[in-house]
Every structure is written in structure tokens, then in C-alpha cells.
Amino acid sequence: MQARVQPLESVIQPISKANGLPNENYIDPIKFQEEIKKVFYPNWFCLGFGKDVPNPGDVAPIDFAGIPLLITRDRDNTIRVFNNVCRHRGMKLVEEPQNIVGVIRCPYHSWCYKLNGDLYATPHVGGAGHNKHAAIERDKTGLFEVRSHVWLDMVFVNLSGDAPDFEQHAAKLFERWHEFKDQKLYHGGDDSTIRLTVNSNWKLPIENTSEYYHLPWVHPGLNSYSRLQDHYYIVESGKYSGTGTMVYNPQLDESGRKFATFPGLSEKWNQAAEYISFYPNIQIGVHKDHLFVIHVTPLSVDQTEERVEIYYADPAMCSDEWADLRNVKKDMWTEVFQEDVFAVEGMQKGRYAPDFDGGKFSPTMDVATHCFHEWVARQLLN
Numbered sequence: 001m002q003a004r005v006q007p008l009e010s011v012i013q014p015i016s017k018a019n020g021l022p023n024e025n026y027i028d029p030i031k032f033q034e035e036i037k038k039v040f041y042p043n044w045f046c047l048g049f050g051k052d053v054p055n056p057g058d059v060a061p062i063d064f065a066g067i068p069l070l071i072t073r074d075r076d077n078t079i080r081v082f083n084n085v086c087r088h089r090g091m092k093l094v095e096e097p098q099n100i101v102g103v104i105r106c107p108y109h110s111w112c113y114k115l116n117g118d119l120y121a122t123p124h125v126g127g128a129g130h131n132k133h134a135a136i137e138r139d140k141t142g143l144f145e146v147r148s149h150v151w152l153d154m155v156f157v158n159l160s161g162d163a164p165d166f167e168q169h170a171a172k173l174f175e176r177w178h179e180f181k182d183q184k185l186y187h188g189g190d191d192s193t194i195r196l197t198v199n200s201n202w203k204l205p206i207e208n209t210s211e212y213y214h215l216p217w218v219h220p221g222l223n224s225y226s227r228l229q230d231h232y233y234i235v236e237s238g239k240y241s242g243t244g245t246m247v248y249n250p251q252l253d254e255s256g257r258k259f260a261t262f263p264g265l266s267e268k269w270n271q272a273a274e275y276i277s278f279y280p281n282i283q284i285g286v287h288k289d290h291l292f293v294i295h296v297t298p299l300s301v302d303q304t305e306e307r308v309e310i311y312y313a314d315p316a317m318c319s320d321e322w323a324d325l326r327n328v329k330k331d332m333w334t335e336v337f338q339e340d341v342f343a344v345e346g347m348q349k350g351r352y353a354p355d356f357d358g359g360k361f362s363p364t365m366d367v368a369t370h371c372f373h374e375w376v377a378r379q380l381l382n
């Protein structure tokens with residue numbers, strides 16, 4: 001049987017006529033590599049978090065879709081990102097997260113680098129006992145740095161180095177969320193991270209969290225107090241899309257204790273919460289009393305790691321005293337995210353059906369999903 005090949009142009013049609021992205025973009029390893037090159041390389045994407053390197057001297061290796069990268073926090077708290085590779089023979093430099101007391105030492109021939117990437121030592125490079133050689137110009141042989149920008153603890157990178165400035169890239173989102181843009185965030189600690197590995201292409205978790213259409217059937221618990229009609233869609237073509245709810249009103253325990261809220265929020269946020277997929281690989285959820293980020297890392301064409309980090313508005317919320325409520329919050333979100341796994345993995349399985357044509361979008365309920373598909377298709381057509 002000959003598999004159907006759906007042209008990318010059909011994705012960028014008006015939603016009532018459009019198809020979704022073709023099957024091959026979910027199941028073909030060659031297409032996967034093409035997406036890494038065309039969707040991730042030229043754009044800003046989220047690599048990890050400042051909390052991955054909490055203390056000066058910390059380094060955290062992150063393999064993103066097979067690309068070895070290294071986040072470092074310098075003594076002056078500057079966060080940088082480098083290619084995680086030694087300039088000598090190309091050894092992967094750092095295998096495990098750690099605190100560097102002196103310099104980053106390559107385990108192969110012990111070339112050493114400062115946390116700012118400068119090449120610092122090259123033992124015996126000019127022969128036994130000679131630690132310099134004219135051919136090895138230290139000031140030109142530092143680690144390859146990757147352009148990076150930290151916003152609300154998310155570490156964004158632009159591998160190609162030539163995307164517009166991050167401020168410009170995020171301008172529309174900053175506009176919409178001006179009240180959250182510069183908030184100080186406090187991560188809840190070990191109990192405020194959720195990790196999931198799903199057997200699906202990286203796009204499906206993003207697509208799934210971009211819509212609320214599935215709520216009544218996949219999240220009956222959530223739907224009991226936050227119904228379809230309480231939601232709205234958010235679409236900013238070419239940048240982001242997602243959903244909002246008008247009835248966010250957390251009841252965490254019987255005593256009525258409530259988490260501290262972010263300062264300076266307008267009335268809208270007394271009841272509203274919004275969940276935006278900021279392309280390509282994160283969804284950010286903002287509420288008056290916490291913010292979460294769902295971070296999606298592609299592992300292979302059909303396997304994806306999801307990490308959720310939950311942040312609060314006040315450092316007191318991160319103390320032991322609030323651990324019980326943090327756990328209620330975490331358990332609630334864990335249940336929701338786990339309920340989504342079968343849907344995401346089921347859509348992946350469906351993409352091996354040779355006649356599937358990318359699917360039809362509901363012009364009212366799939367607007368945020370289509371917006372994402374259209375953005376991906378445009379990156380691939382570039």
C-alpha cells in the first residue's frame with residue numbers, strides 16, 4: 001500500500017479547508033532531523049531552566065534532540081550556554097550536572113575551561129612539560145557559546161545565532177502578559193517538578209495542551225468545575241496559541257489556606273488563568289498564585305520528554321510549612337498531565353495509518369492547534 005503524502009501547503013490553508021501536518025512529520029526519522037534543523041535551529045527555543053544551575057559554579061549538560069549543550073552559572077550568576085564539546089578532539093565535556101570548584105576539565109587530555117568558556121589550560125600540549133604551543137591560541141579556542149536569553153527562569157537558546165532579539169521574538173507575549181513578564185518566581189523545590197516520557201512525536205504534547213476541546217472526555221475531574229463554556233482560545237499567528245479559563249478558583253484544602261498571589265495583577269486574574277504554547281516547545285500556564293512551564297524535549301521522532309516546573313509568587317510558599325499544599329497542587333496537575341498521555345500516544349499510533357491526511361480541524365475548537373501547525377509548516381517551507 002502506498003502511503004499518502006500530504007503537501008505542507010495544505011496545512012497553511014484557512015482552517016476550514018486545512019489539513020494537519022502530514023504523517024511523515026510524526027513518524028519519519030529523516031523528517032525529524034529536518035524539523036530540528038528548520039524548526040529549532042533558526043528560532044528561539046527553551047533549553048532548560050535557571051533552576052538547573054541553582055548555584056554559582058553549577059553546570060548542567062542537556063542533550064536536546066541529540067545536540068549536546070551545557071548550561072553554566074558563572075561566579076557572578078551569569079547564565080551561559082555552550083556546545084558541550086572540547087575544542088581539542090571533540091570529547092563531550094560534561095556528562096553529569098555538578099558544581100565546578102575551579103575550572104571545567106576535559107576528561108580526555110585535561111584541557112581546562114573557565115565557566116565563561118575561555119580556554120584556561122592545555123597541559124603538555126607542546127610536549128611533556130610544555131603547557132603551551134604557538135599553534136594553540138588560547139584566546140581563540142574557548143568553548144563555542146550559544147546565544148541565550150533567560151526569561152522567568154526559562155533558558156532560551158538560538159542555535160543559528162541570527163534570530164531576531166529575544167525581546168522582539170517575545171514582544172507579543174510580553175504585551176499580553178505584561179503583568180507576569182517581570183514577576184519574580186520561586187520554584188517550589190523537589191516536590192514541584194513533574195517528569196513524563198511519552199511515546200509520541202514532540203509536537204503532539206504541544207498540540208494537545210493547546211486545546212480544551214478534549215476536556216469533558218479526558219479530564220472529567222477538571223471539567224466538573226471548569227467546563228467547556230468557561231474557556232476561550234488565544235491565537236497569535238506566527239508566535240503562540242493556547243487557551244484561557246474564566247473560572248480559576250483553587251480550593252486546596254478545607255482550612256481555606258491560599259498561596260500568596262503575584263503582586264500588581266489586575267482584576268482579570270482573580271478568576272482567569274491562561275495556558276499558552278510559546279512555539280516551538282513550551283507551554284506556560286499563568287495563574288494568580290502559581291506559574292508552570294511544560295517543557296518538551298524531543299528525544300527521537302516518536303519519543304518525547306516532558307518536564308513540568310511549578311513556580312510560586314513568594315519564597316514563603318516554598319517552605320516546609322506549605323509542602324502539603326504544594327503537593328496538592330502538584331498531584332492535581334500530575335493527574336491532568338497523566339490523563340493526557342493516552343491521547344497523545346494514541347494520536348502517535350494513528351499517524352501510522354497510511355490514509356490519514358493530517359486530519360480536519362474544527363474551525364471553532366481547533367484554532368490554537370491549527371495556528372501551531374501552520375507555524376511549523378511555514379518553518380519547514382522556508
Ligand code: FES
Nearest residue numbers: 086088089106109
Ligand atoms: S579531547 Fe578534550 S582535552 Fe583532548
Ligand SMILES: [Fe+2]
Nearest residue numbers: 208209218340
Ligand atoms: Fe489535557
